[in-house]
Amino acid sequence: MDYLSQPFGFKVRKALRYTLLYGPSRTYIKVLGQRHMRRRFDRWPARRPVGPGQVVAIIGCGNYAYTTIAYYLTKRAGRVIGACMDRNLERAASLGQRYQVPLYTTDAGEVLSAEGIRLVYVASNHASHAEYAIQALQHGKHVYIEKPHVVSEEQLVRLLQAIDASPGRVFLGFNRPGSRFGRAIRAHLDRETGPGVYNWFVAGHAIEPNHWYFKPEEGGRVLGNLCHWTDFILQLVPADAYPIRITPTAARLRDTDIAVAYTFGEDTIAVISFSAKGHTFEGVRERFSAHKGNCLITMDDYRHMTIEVGPVKRRWWNWYRDHGHRDNILGAWASVAASAPYDREARRRYVANTAWLFLKTREALESGKEVLVHPFEDRP
Numbered sequence: 001m002d003y004l005s006q007p008f009g010f011k012v013r014k015a016l017r018y019t020l021l022y023g024p025s026r027t028y029i030k031v032l033g034q035r036h037m038r039r040r041f042d043r044w045p046a047r048r049p050v051g052p053g054q055v056v057a058i059i060g061c062g063n064y065a066y067t068t069i070a071y072y073l074t075k076r077a078g079r080v081i082g083a084c085m086d087r088n089l090e091r092a093a094s095l096g097q098r099y100q101v102p103l104y105t106t107d108a109g110e111v112l113s114a115e116g117i118r119l120v121y122v123a124s125n126h127a128s129h130a131e132y133a134i135q136a137l138q139h140g141k142h143v144y145i146e147k148p149h150v151v152s153e154e155q156l157v158r159l160l161q162a163i164d165a166s167p168g169r170v171f172l173g174f175n176r177p178g179s180r181f182g183r184a185i186r187a188h189l190d191r192e193t194g195p196g197v198y199n200w201f202v203a204g205h206a207i208e209p210n211h212w213y214f215k216p217e218e219g220g221r222v223l224g225n226l227c228h229w230t231d232f233i234l235q236l237v238p239a240d241a242y243p244i245r246i247t248p249t250a251a252r253l254r255d256t257d258i259a260v261a262y263t264f265g266e267d268t269i270a271v272i273s274f275s276a277k278g279h280t281f282e283g284v285r286e287r288f289s290a291h292k293g294n295c296l297i298t299m300d301d302y303r304h305m306t307i308e309v310g311p312v313k314r315r316w317w318n319w320y321r322d323h324g325h326r327d328n329i330l331g332a333w334a335s336v337a338a339s340a341p342y343d344r345e346a347r348r349r350y351v352a353n354t355a356w357l358f359l360k361t362r363e364a365l366e367s368g369k370e371v372l373v374h375p376f377e378d379r380p
Helices: 008-022 024-036 063-077 089-098 108-113 126-138 153-165 180-190 220-235 325-337 344-367
Strands: 056-059 081-085 103-105 119-122 142-145 170-172 196-204 244-250 258-263 269-276 285-292 295-300 304-309 312-317 371-373
Touching: 008 024, 024 063, 024 089, 056 063, 056 108, 063 081, 063 089, 063 119, 063 325, 081 089, 081 108, 089 103, 103 108, 108 126, 119 126, 119 325, 126 142, 126 153, 142 325, 153 344, 170 325, 170 344, 180 285, 180 295, 180 304, 196 220, 220 258, 220 269, 220 344, 244 344, 258 344, 344 371
Parallel strands: 056 081, 056 119, 081 103, 119 142, 142 170, 196 269
Antiparallel strands: 196 285, 244 258, 244 371, 258 269, 285 295, 295 304, 304 312
16 A cells, blocks of 8 residues: 555554554654655765675665664664665665665675675565575675565575575574564473464455566565465474475465465464455554463464463563564674574575475465475475
């Protein structure tokens, strides 16, 4: 939805509601993000050399990079962004001006060759995520790849080859498991034994049929949206819980109104239901339910959660909605800045298997048939 073209009363109500959901600072930057996407320059801002300590670059300067990646990095780590790139120069200039980024450009090579850049955040269109990430790794950079990190098996193979050949660390933009609620969910379920039963209900925005998400090369909404919850579910089961049987149910639009069931090798069952029917005024809405051993969990929109373990019942609240964006984005920065321990083999398996699950989910939905998934490295 184009919020800037809505009636004044709608915009006021939206801003007030978002202030309650996200706080005044986040709401303000979200409002600026709407204007950022339409920004035009009569005179370009000056470009400057990358300064000492400005070791971060951003590729893709759309709304998410402007309102989330650059926002949290600048707020928490200071002026660490030294370069930004977008195919639309006005968006690169707008982000650069807002966050005092000295180098803005339409040339990814200029960003990757800039002296001092160590960590690259990739937040461009979906089909280009892996391509830019591979280039960054080939330049010896660390890379944070927004979801989805690949849109095809061929891209996944090449990304893994680049990971094997590079000293760079790789981080993925799946933020929800690292949120406060996500960490609590995983910790409580990990203490229980046996299989679990998990259910996600997600109400997303309806988007226009000509939206770039629906271009064949971009992967559709399964790769653009549903991958958040396939990733979370994969992180709730043991690493050896293969094979995974995917059973799809879809309406006429096979990546918009869907339900997908997953049966894991150790008998865990998970279901994701994704609905997109009109405008959701408070953004994407999510409800999660889980039952494993003696633990029962219900979670609503990362604001409220109840966890029961036997006779103990605890209610959790977040003052503001927390999907984990801040911790995930800053976690990559902290890992690189502090040279924190990094398990390359475990990270490589994760990069491969979470991609393989969402790629196979798309295959199941497009074919309308069950698909059996083994670990990526064990594929025929």
